[in-house]
Amino acid sequence: MNAPSAVVIGAGVGGLTAAVALGRRGWQVTVLEKAASLEPVGAGIALAPNAQRCLDTVGLGDRVRALAAWQGAGGLRTPRGRWLSRLDAADAERRFGGAVVLLHRAALVGLLAGELPPDALRTGVAAEVADPGTAGRPARVRAGTREYEADLVVGADGIDSGVRRVLFPAHPGPAYSGFTAWRAVVEVPGLDFAPHETWGRGALWGSQPLKDGRVYVYGSAVAPRHGHAPDDEKSELLRRFGDWHDPVPRLIAATEPAGILRNDISWLEEPLPAFHHGRTALIGDAAHAMTPHLAQGGNQAIEDAVVLAHHVRPAGDPAASLERYTRDRLPRTTEVVRRSRRAGRVTMLRNPVATALRDTAARAASTVAPRAALKALDGIADWSPPAGQDE
Template identity: 60%
Template sequence: MAARRAVVVGAGIGGLTAAAALCERGWRTTVLERAPALEPVGAGIALAPNAQRCLDTLGGDRRTGDRVRAMASFHGSAGLRLPGGRWISRSSQAAAAERFGGPVVVVHRADVVALLTGLLPAGTLRTGVPALSVRPGGGAEPAVVGTADGELEADLVVAADGIHSGVRRQLFPRHPGPRYTGSTSWRAVVEPPAEPFEPHETWGRGRLWGSIPLADGRVYCYATAAVPAGGSEPDERDALRRLFGSWHHPVPALIDAMGPGTVLRHDIHSAAAPLPAHHVGRIVLIGDAAHAMPPNLGQGGCQAVEDAVVLAHLAGPGDAETDLDAALAAHTAQRLPRTTAVVRRSERIARLTALRSVPAVAARTALFAAAGRLAPDLALRGLDGIADWSPPAAR
């Protein structure tokens, strides 16, 4: 039989992983991306061992997971600090590798996009083409994606169009969608300061800052703060100086190293409630389109990668007569409970970072300091059952 046809909406990490996985299984795949080009934008992204093992299923002998591991930026220790500089807990990449079968790798998002795009056959990616409408299909009826250039019929449509997914709104018009968590994030990649530092995450009153070196020598900086939604400033460095300028080294130096217009600011959203399903007919939602979550566990991109690889596994080879309706039902059955649990765990950590009252922050600090002495790798336990997961093809 002729190879089956897939259309992927969105060329982010999840969409590109899905496209690569389906192409490797023989599907004729088209990726629609509304942006006019895939520019090297964004900042850092954490890929935990669960995502790395998924990427191991791609790339043949040159396992994509190994190529990601080669981008590992640091191999030593990191920890949790207070704004004055005091360390209250530490862990290490060695401890993460022992616990989860590998370290957590932090890389530039653009490098991962380039890696995944390189797996796609020529002509797979179409930029500047937004998906304007969808019809789910099902049974003997194909799904349909409407574009300005006409309609595309497909045996399978993968909606990877992000937090504000237009496909999700069409499929589930009464679902509340992601909600603002009460915190906003800032991210940037900068040149390192002259004085060295250890990778760290620092928690203050309703504020958080992280500094992690990247493989190219630059530093990935990320911050969150409990502020009203929808805000912006002509120069976001001013907001960072106001919120974090008095914190310990290297925070002020990193803010000063940021160039004009290089700071990304986004309100943080999380799934207000789980979707009733991750699919309708022959359309399946993956990544933030299905289960947006706070970034505090570093699992947003990882869960999108999991979604993509599990989907390709269940969909079967492109030249097989897999029952796709049953395959997508199985995808929802496998992915909805897992991603809902990860969303809820991420939200619990986010609420801890957003504490602002002096007594609550003092209690949080005392708890973490005591735990850091009694269980040095306590921070890693938040990823138990998550980072140690393996995709079906690897089991």
């Protein structure tokens, strides 16, 4: 008897995790990725304990932690350098059962892709759902002149998901958050500093060391949609953040202009009615794109992938199993999206009185309850994936 077939559209973190998890459960998986290669640049990814526990279920948690930097002592600062709050990795370990770890997104993608059979991943292939399938009819995916029949299709094709548009054509799609973001990975030998996120007026900056000595940096600022620098993005970063506390100016100065990613940040303001239709499921940004203020976008995609694989047994009815997947994931991710957006509104305040009150509240909370900043991840980072066989 042949193994049931699954086609995953999109080879980001969520899609690759789904492919690995489904393969572990006995599915024959094909991953179709429109990009010519899997070479994500300029970005790190923070994995909270919830995502690490998911990777543990597919046997990759320890390998990921071995590649990653453990986030140690650091905290929240003002642009002039004053500490608003300080945290230690031990605080997160006690509260959530593990520490947040940080690694280059390319390292995680490479590890996941390496777990797939040699012929499972096909790059340079733009795919679309021709038929989402039903309980009695397989799904169909069209890729150029080729068509795939599948017992299960996974739409992991990001915030502008074509799969989502096929499943839910009436949904309004992503909304602009009001701010843009920059990301880069910087080589600065010998630079010693405490990891930090810095909140200004309508802007923030983050500096996080990677295990190999490089530094993952990110910035965001309130800005019109589709904006761009009049010269280059490095000059734009210097204009916006060049007078902030050390080491921010030094990190920007060391950044290669070609390595800076700039993206407007959008999110799915209106939740989807479900994360599936027929034999086709959505995961990650295709299902619930969120703002980055809780650093949970990739983490929730990994959760989706593992929960999906838990529910869709090779011998079962995928259409019925996907009902359970939606029931598990839709309420949780809707809440994470909401909380992330709420955190973003606080972070990106522009009014000087409001930002002063925000900073005062952060300092006071840190004094009265030193671990108060971790409350934002209560109920999120302490989550564990389902165990055992689905019923």
